[in-house]
Amino acid sequence: MSKLTIKDIAREAGVSTATISRVLNNSGYVSQDVKQQVLEVIRKFNYQPNAIARSLKQEKSRSIGIVLPDMTNPYFMKIARAIQHRCFQEGYHLLFVDTEENPDKEREALDFLTEKRIEALILAGTGANRDQIQAISDSGIHVILIDRRFSNLKLDTVTEDNIYAAKSAIEFLLEKNHQQIGMIHGPQSISTAKERKQGATLALQEAGITLTPELVFEGDYSRESGIAAIRHFCELPERPTAIFSTNNEMTFGIYLGLQEMGIPLDSIEIVSFGNLEFSSLFEHQLTVIMQNPQELGDTAGDLLIRRLSGGEEVEAPQNRILMPRLIQLSP
Amino acid sequence: MSKLTIKDIAREAGVSTATISRVLNNSGYVSQDVKQQVLEVIRKFNYQPNAIARSLKQEKSRSIGIVLPDMTNPYFMKIARAIQHRCFQEGYHLLFVDTEENPDKEREALDFLTEKRIEALILAGTGANRDQIQAISDSGIHVILIDRRFSNLKLDTVTEDNIYAAKSAIEFLLEKNHQQIGMIHGPQSISTAKERKQGATLALQEAGITLTPELVFEGDYSRESGIAAIRHFCELPERPTAIFSTNNEMTFGIYLGLQEMGIPLDSIEIVSFGNLEFSSLFEHQLTVIMQNPQELGDTAGDLLIRRLSGGEEVEAPQNRILMPRLIQLSP
DNA sequence: TTGTAGGCGTTATCAA
DNA sequence: TTGATAACGCCTACAA
Numbered sequence: 001m002s003k004l005t006i007k008d009i010a011r012e013a014g015v016s017t018a019t020i021s022r023v024l025n026n027s028g029y030v031s032q033d034v035k036q037q038v039l040e041v042i043r044k045f046n047y048q049p050n051a052i053a054r055s056l057k058q059e060k061s062r063s064i065g066i067v068l069p070d071m072t073n074p075y076f077m078k079i080a081r082a083i084q085h086r087c088f089q090e091g092y093h094l095l096f097v098d099t100e101e102n103p104d105k106e107r108e109a110l111d112f113l114t115e116k117r118i119e120a121l122i123l124a125g126t127g128a129n130r131d132q133i134q135a136i137s138d139s140g141i142h143v144i145l146i147d148r149r150f151s152n153l154k155l156d157t158v159t160e161d162n163i164y165a166a167k168s169a170i171e172f173l174l175e176k177n178h179q180q181i182g183m184i185h186g187p188q189s190i191s192t193a194k195e196r197k198q199g200a201t202l203a204l205q206e207a208g209i210t211l212t213p214e215l216v217f218e219g220d221y222s223r224e225s226g227i228a229a230i231r232h233f234c235e236l237p238e239r240p241t242a243i244f245s246t247n248n249e250m251t252f253g254i255y256l257g258l259q260e261m262g263i264p265l266d267s268i269e270i271v272s273f274g275n276l277e278f279s280s281l282f283e284h285q286l287t288v289i290m291q292n293p294q295e296l297g298d299t300a301g302d303l304l305i306r307r308l309s310g311g312e313e314v315e316a317p318q319n320r321i322l323m324p325r326l327i328q329l330s331p
Numbered sequence: 332m333s334k335l336t337i338k339d340i341a342r343e344a345g346v347s348t349a350t351i352s353r354v355l356n357n358s359g360y361v362s363q364d365v366k367q368q369v370l371e372v373i374r375k376f377n378y379q380p381n382a383i384a385r386s387l388k389q390e391k392s393r394s395i396g397i398v399l400p401d402m403t404n405p406y407f408m409k410i411a412r413a414i415q416h417r418c419f420q421e422g423y424h425l426l427f428v429d430t431e432e433n434p435d436k437e438r439e440a441l442d443f444l445t446e447k448r449i450e451a452l453i454l455a456g457t458g459a460n461r462d463q464i465q466a467i468s469d470s471g472i473h474v475i476l477i478d479r480r481f482s483n484l485k486l487d488t489v490t491e492d493n494i495y496a497a498k499s500a501i502e503f504l505l506e507k508n509h510q511q512i513g514m515i516h517g518p519q520s521i522s523t524a525k526e527r528k529q530g531a532t533l534a535l536q537e538a539g540i541t542l543t544p545e546l547v548f549e550g551d552y553s554r555e556s557g558i559a560a561i562r563h564f565c566e567l568p569e570r571p572t573a574i575f576s577t578n579n580e581m582t583f584g585i586y587l588g589l590q591e592m593g594i595p596l597d598s599i600e601i602v603s604f605g606n607l608e609f610s611s612l613f614e615h616q617l618t619v620i621m622q623n624p625q626e627l628g629d630t631a632g633d634l635l636i637r638r639l640s641g642g643e644e645v646e647a648p649q650n651r652i653l654m655p656r657l658i659q660l661s662p
Numbered sequence: 663t664t665g666t667a668g669g670c671g672t673t674a675t676c677a678a
Numbered sequence: 679t680t681g682a683t684a685a686c687g688c689c690t691a692c693a694a
Contacts, residue, residue, distance in 0.1 A: 003448070003470070005671055016681045021673055028674090029679050046466070051446040052392060053671035055383045056686050071412055077403045081429055084402075093443065096427050098412055112424065115382040117334070135377070139334070255612050265612070278609030281586050281596070336687055347665045352689055359690085360663050384687035387670050 004047050013041040024049055055117075062092050064304065065113035066122040067106065071098040075274070075293050076124060079146060082297025083122060083304065090305050092119070103128035110136065120304055124148050127189040142307040146300050148191045156307070158300040158320045162192050165289045165324040166199025166246070169271040172287060172326060173242045174207050178269065182240030184229040184250050186221040193221065196246040196273065215240055219250050226253015227260065234261055241268065248274030248288075255284075271326075279329055287328045296322055335378050344372040355380055386448075393423050395635065396444035397453040398437065402429040406605070406624050407455060410477060413628025414453060414635065421636050423450070434459035441467065451635055455479050458520040473638040477631050479522045487638070489631040489651045493523050496620045496655040497530025497577070500602040503618060503657060504573045505538050509600065513571030515560040515581050517552040524552065527577040527604065546571055550581050557584015558591065565592055572599065579605030579619075586615075602657075610660055618659045627653055 006024075010017045015034060022028040023038045030038075041047075055061050064087055068076045084094050095116060097109035103126045110132055113121065120142040123133065130150055137143040137155055145157040173181050183200055186193030204211055214236055219225030226245065230253075233240055245251040251272035258265055269285040279286050299320050337355075341348040346365060353359040354369045361369075372378075386392050395418055399407045415425050426447060428440035434457045441463055444452065451473035454464065461481055468474040468486055476488040504512050514531055517524030535542055548563055550556030557576065561584075564571055576582040582603035589596055597615040604620045630651050 003671095006673095007671080017672080018674085018681060018683090019679090022680090025673080031679060034679085048442065048446050050387075050448060050671050052383055052386045052448055053686090054673075056381075056387050056670090056688090057672045057674085059686065061383060071415075072405045072408045074403045074405060077408060081402050084429060094427065096425065098415060111379070115379045116424075117381060117383055252608070259612065277583070278612070281590065281609070282613040334687095337689095338687080348688080349665060349667095349690075350663090353664090356689080362663060365663085381687055384670090385689080387672090387686090388688045388690090390670065 003050070004045055006047075006049065009038070009041055009045065009047050012045065013038050061117040061119060063095050063116060063118050064092050064120045064122065065095045065097070065109075065116070065118040067097050067099060067109050067113070068124050069099050069101045069126060071096065075291065076147075078293035079124075079297040079300070082294050083301045086298070086301030086305060090308070092308070099126055101126050107132060114139075114141070120144065120308060122146055122300060122304065125150070127191065142304065144300055144304055144307075146296060150191070154317050156303055156318045158296055158303065158322070160192075160291055160296065160322045160324050162195035162324075163199035163202070165273070165326070166196040166244070167203040168326050169244050169287070169289060170200045170203035171207075173244065173269065173271060174203070174209075176242075176269070178240075178242040180212075180215065180238055180240040180242070182215045182217065182229070182233050182243040184217045184219045184226065184243065184245050184254070186219060186246050186250075188218075190221075193246060200244055219246075221247050221249055223249050223253040223256070226250035226255075227257040228253075230254055230257025230261060230263075234263075243268060243270050245270060245272040248272060248276050251276060273324075276329075287326060289324045290327045291324050292322060334381065335376055337378075337380065340369070340372055340376065340378050343376065344369050392448040392450060394426050394447060394449050395423050395451045395453065396426045396428070396440075396447070396449040398428050398430060398440050398444070399455050400430050400432045400457060402427070406622065407478075409624035410455075410628040410631070413625050414632045417629070417632030417636060421639070423639070430457055432457055438463060445470075445472070451475070451639060453477055453631060453635065456481070458522065473635065475631055475635055475638075477627060481522070485648050487634055487649045489627055489634065489653070491523075491622055491627065491653045491655050493526035493655075494530035494533070496604070496657070497527040497575070498534040499657050500575050500618070500620060501531045501534035502538075504575065504600065504602060505534070505540075507573075507600070509571075509573040511543075511546065511569055511571040511573070513546045513548065513560070513564050513574040515548045515550045515557065515574065515576050515585070517550060517577050517581070519549075521552075524577060531575055550577075552578050552580055554580050554584040554587070557581035557586075558588040559584075561585055561588025561592060561594075565594075574599060574601050576601060576603040579603060579607050582607060604655075607660075618657060620655045621658045622655050623653060 006017045006020050010020050019030060019034060020038055022030045023035050066080060070076060087094055095113060095118060099106040099109055106126050107129050114136060118141060121136060122144050124147045134153060143155050145155055147159060149157045149159055185197045188194050217229040217232055219229055243254060245254055255265060265282060266284040271287045273289045276288055303318055337348045337351050341351050350361060350365060351369055353361045354366050397411060401407060418425055426444060426449060430437040430440055437457050438460050445467060449472060452467060453475050455478045465484060474486050476486055478490060480488045480490055516528045519525050545567055548560040550560055574585060576585060582601060586596060596613060600616040602618045605622060607619055610617050634649055
């Protein structure tokens with residue numbers, strides 16, 4: 001029942017373990033005859049080398065930690081899949097952890113991963129655990145922050161330009177002569193949410209428009225907060241004619257809210273971050289900021305492999321920034 | 332830069348490595364004084380034991396392999412999350428692999444995982460690699476098939492009752508007096524797709540209705556095949572008045588197809604497997620077979636932990652079957 | 663209560 | 679071209 005070891009194979013093939021190892025790794029010299037014979041025995045007994053022992057000996061885990069805030073969110077999983085592709089190609093594998101946006105779980109996850117001796121860490125963080133992350137980087141583990149980043153931390157990042165995208169979104173609405181633009185933001189502990197708010201605010205400032213506090217709703221990236229935003233906006237003397245929403249879940253909530261209040265969906269113009277595929281199925285005015293998780297994952301994967309296989313020359317931290325595109329879905 | 336070992340800590344604390352190990356594992360005797368002192372040193376140097384070495388010594392990886400056909404599909408990831416919860420609680424962790432429905436990738440994944448000495452395998456398979464999976468089970472690794480199963484394989488399974496659900500779906504449409512029911516099925520290599528087709532066929536038979544081949548469209552669980560189905564149905568002399576779709580992606584395709592053909596979405600009644608959250612946003616007649624990935628994950632997690640911590644008594648394979656519910660979303 | 667030492671399954675160095 | 683053998687970092691009899 002218990003697994004065969006290299007010794008069993010060596011005995012069976014009548015050679016030393018060293019020879020088996022050489023065959024396994026295509027390293028050193030080994031005559032064709034012996035090689036064939038050894039391969040035969042390996043196949044016959046379906047021997048599989050113990051990756052744990054190999055890792056210990058080589059002092060290389062060949063594993064990469066990836067820490068995400070929500071494994072059920074396809075956005076993050078598309079990033080993860082792209083990275084996994086690249087890693088498998090190069091003989092690495094991923095250790096996933098889902099923090100569910102919980103800083104405590106994140107801390108535990110990071111401890112767990114360092115004990116597992118990951119060679120690199122890919123992180124879309126909760127916003128907490130700065131010091132621990134810095135320490136991991138200092139200890140020689142390559143760290144790449146994806147989607148979300150920390151200010152003043154000298155680490156590799158691959159992110160989208162949220163400020164620019166949010167700014168464009170507001171400018172788009174201003175060009176269409178909207179005077180009352182409602183906004184719904186995400187948790188300000190998350191860098192993307194903060195930057196989207198910054199970008200939107202910046203666009204209004206540049207247009208010389210003073211921010212009306214009643215038109216700014218602080219949501220939490222959840223569907224419920226989208227509904228809540230609509231309830232709030234409907235209580236205002238002057239309802240917004242357009243809404244800028246900083247993620248797709250909240251936008252879905254907005255539609256649900258409008259429906260709940262009996263307001264026609266096409267009576268309000270919406271610009272939203274994220275994918276809203278279903279939107280083509282009904283009449284309304286929607287523009288989305290299309291993100292590109294696959295490109296983000298590919299970029300992070302390339303950077304990762306470069307860091308892992310790169311020589312000793314310590315490069316400066318890389319900051320790759322992708323540009324989301326504004327896509328108008330309705331005329 | 333390189334990590335500290337138990338020896339370093341032993342030297343630093345002026346005790347033997349055995350003592351350090353005892354402190355780390357709360358095993359054996361160790362005086363309070365020494366224990367405190369050791370903990371102090373561990374904290375001071377931020378020592379983290381090497382999980383790889385520990386695994387090798389204990390001949391326990393404490394890792395569970397989980398193989399899924401699509402990591403970007405929230406259905407599977409909700410299952411995975413539930414399992415991960417349970418595993419972390421018990422000190423195990425998950426090794427994820429996404430096969431992208433590719434049997435070759437699946438085979439590679441299984442090899443990879445067995446080399447990593449997983450203690451259990453959770454699998455939503457492509458339908459191939461039967462022998463390899465059986466061999467894994469025979470070698471003493473607990474195997475639990477989720478969502479999809481193999482006929483005639485004596486393994487634990489946690490699945491949904493697809494036959495029953497599909498049968499109910501058709502019965503529901505028959506009760507509403509639909510005479511022309513179109514069906515779109517998934518790839519018959521996947522057990523769920525096959526069972527859904529079986530269930531639907533069974534319901535028609537029991538109602539004494541002969542199957543019209545033109546009304547049965549063989550799709551592949553993709554959005555495109557949903558569109559293709561509509562194009563096909565529209566070419567028939569007599570269009571179906573209702574459609575039974577065996578997954579949500581194809582149903583989305585159906586809506587897109589209807590829109591493309593200029594057919595009002597509410598002119599055709601649909602029953603579909605899977606979640607279609609957006610559906611409440613427009614007028615149409617939709618009934619869904621609501622699946623419960625979290626319950627499936629919880630069930631699999633419980634079974635898994637029982638297998639892992641269960642004594643030597645070999646229990647017969649368990650087959651847990653969950654009942655999906657038919658939910659009418661429109662009057 | 664603590665320490666010594668052997669071994670988990672590999673790989674890699676050195677001889678032969 | 680092959681074989682002995684010493685690690686890798688940890689745990690655990692067994693001694694002390």
